[in-house]
Amino acid sequence: MTGPRDDERLKALEARIAAARKAQDPQPHMEQHYSQAQLAWRMVIELVTGLGIGFAIGFGLDAVLGTRPWMMVIFTVLGFIAGVKTMIRSAKEVERKQQAAADRSAEDEKG
Secondary structure, three states: OOOHHHHHHHHHHHHHHHHHHHHHOOOHHHHHHHHHHHHHHHHHHHHHHHHHHHHHHHHHHHHHHOOOOHHHHHHHHHHHHHHHHHHHHHHHHHHHHHHHHHHHHHHHHHO
C-alpha cells in the first residue's frame, strides 16, 4: 500500500520528468521563422513564374500571329491569375499542416 509520503514522492518525480522532457523539446521558434521565410519565397516564386510563363506565351503568340501586344497582355493577366491561385493553394496546404499539428499536440496534452 502506498502512503501519503509515497504519493508526494511520485508527484515530485512526475514533475521532474515533465521538466526534463520540456527542456529537451526543440525550440520551434527558429524553425517556424525559417519555414515562414521559405513559404514566403515559395509564394513569390510561384507568382513570378506564373507571370513569366504567361508573358512568354503571349509574346510568342504575338510574334507568330502579329497581334502585338494583345496576346501578351491577355496571357500575362492569365499567368498572374494562375500564380495567385497557386499561392492560395500553397497557403491552404500550409494551413492544413499547421491545423493537423495543433490537433496532434492538443490530443497529446489530453492523453
